[in-house]
Amino acid sequence: MSEVQIRTQGELIRSREPGHGMPGELFGRQDVFEKDVEIFFQKHWILVGVTADVPEPGDVSTVDIGRASIIMVRDDDENIRTYRNVCRHRGARLKEPGKSTVGMLVCPYHQWTYDLDGSLRHAAHMGRDFDPTCRSLIPVHTRIVGTHVFVCLADEPPADISKLEATMAPRFAPYDLRNTKIAFESEIIENGNWKLVIENNRECYHCAATHPELTASFLPEDFGFCPENLTDEALREIAAYKERNAACQASWESDGFTSATVEWLGEDAVTQFRTQQLVIAGHGESQTISTKAASQKLLGNLQRRDLGDTHLWTHNSWTHVMSDHAVVSYIIPLAPDKTLVRSKWLVHADAVEGVDYQIQDLTEVWVATNAQDKHLVEITHEGTQDPAYRPGVFSPFTESYVEQFSRWYAARLDAYGV
Template identity: 45%
Template sequence: MTPLAGTMEPEKNRLLDAVARRVAGHSLEGPYYTDRAFFDLDIAAIFTRQWLFVAVDAEVPEPGDCTTVEIGPYSVIVLRDDEGGLRAFHNVCRHRGARLLDEGRGSVGNLVCGYHKWTYGTDGALRHAPAQPPDFDRDCFALKTVHVRSVGGLVFVCLADEPPADFPEVAARVEPYLAPHELRRAKVAARCDLVENGNWKLVMENNRECYHCDGHPELLRTFFPTYGYTRDSVPANLRQAHERYLRADTEMRATYERLGLPYALIEELHERTTGFRIQRDALDLAGESFTPDGTAACRRLLGDLPTPRLGHLALHLQPNSWFHVLGDHAVTFSVLPLAPDKTLLRTTWLVHPEAVEGEDYDPGTLTKVWTATNEQDARLVARAQQGVANPAYEPGPYAPTEYQVEAFCTWYLARLREELRP
């Protein structure tokens, strides 16, 4: 049963009325970010229906390796089975419902319930249940499975009985962009969990625009501030940066063509169930990485790439993730709702599997830009949450450069309509 299943008809009508009132090109009304009913609807319509990015292959590289993830009221185990396959299960014992694994990462031979010692194999089959009657059928009590799939080394799960049918097509279009970086072979260099004091949609909306990027001095050393502008709309104060971008973009396109790297923009953010955007793009200065001077943060490059000067591969997937994949490392971002006004942002940095900490890379240098940027964004999201909770708040118009925020809201509202009026 989803959290929305017991919702009374008047409450559903209230939510539908709010969806119908939304003015295109304007921000959402306050209750979308503050109301418990909307939060429960988001869990039901989004987080139990869609493919969600939750981990990377590098977190579960060997048989028995596992990690857990909290998705609203659900807890999911992602693990590598004895045959090397990827599995996902609900983190619930089939006996009396005790949680099998605590939060975090680890390695197991079997999954043993700490309550009554029911024991499951890495394939989810019940192996041992003490003191059961002779006619007890263990085959009836395997762990409940969750759909799981790796896309170029990025691990997604879906709680729905029938996942979105378009995900395999999206995966097939995205994987050629990711494949040269060999993320499945990478290793985790760092991971950071940041709880932001704002609704999950504010976290996603904030990431989808650079209208506020003057608040990210570390990021803007290499990330061009003209993101989201068209050629004819670049303001006077950004024209010099735009000229640098055009020169760097021309050079990068020649490099991508020479190396056979796909780079063209694919942007289908709200036209399909699994909205996504992917593109290779130039970086400023040395153009190699997110560092103060743009030079590589790791000496060992991902995959067999011959040069670090590749700009960055930017991937965005509705509803909860974005990624930056560079020549020397990759950064993944996963957004998970905790409460109407609390959100977990999990950031993971990946490097070449043989890169040595302190020799090939310094963790502080590797993580500095996005750690600072995440913390700055968290403060902005908290300010936004305070504002939308104020009775004086009313939706305002998006600027043209915020078109991806509008696309996110359009996609999101379509999912709510599907849930409320199946």
């Protein structure tokens, strides 16, 4: 009996037929998962939180990423710093995952004590020759763009984070996202591979049938449609859609908002991202069931409510910023078939719950959408692990960004010699 040859991760992705899905083993195998975490979550820039996670000096947020763990803290000078969650003595974790408030960072094992700037301030019984200046906490490369806290665990982080920063900083500026607070946050564990979570987020082929709450405000045509065999009525609707988009973008541009699409998604990209100022349906104000603003206290010093949705993708996150609130979601892979999805709803720091906004109005669209996406990812993951699964063909009209993600994934594996 001949032995079954197990293909490597590189062989698997190179076997993918263009315009088709990935082989099922890339979603289910433990060795593939571990390599994905190493490359895509520890060598690339990833989103790990927002500035409102640590609103005051001494506030701490701890995030685990595979076997690595980081501490995000706001120091006494209001700066946000990030460190490896490893004591410089014998390696104990300083903080458990989650949020807390501290005066200093104290190791629970032997009480080595660190200032919020990472410097070691106290280490008992070490003798007079001990030099604490060599034992500061290990810093993590960090970039803050708007409210988004991006980190990279590699020694040499990808330089093209500057493209994302240069593109998004002026787009986020009118919303003053650092002057926000978290009105609501959620955590969902989806029983599916992280790549399937991202693939699902990058197409709206499924939106009309599965996301009734989202499509009250969101226009799925923004992410493609098949122009063939349309009825006269459908053609008129498409023409009206294009006309409205053009009018909205012209209006935004005249008021100083940058609305044009920017894509850095191809095989040459390392820090992959896409942004666009999307038109919102109905009243055009916010991603709510009514399409009106959920918070009467607008972000920043905005006067206009009808600013659509400033949308940002990265390879582990998606963001929607509107005049009244923002929704920021990011993922962390936990296992080949488990992915943590964290979402945060941000409002103006001075907005008052029950006065300026109601939690249900603010959150019901994306709470429902996240639950629906969880189900879609899970049934897809199960199907890709079925012996009958064969990668299917993508729609060239509505799944082009899924194809693009697949090519980028292959290019990044190749760049690291996989």
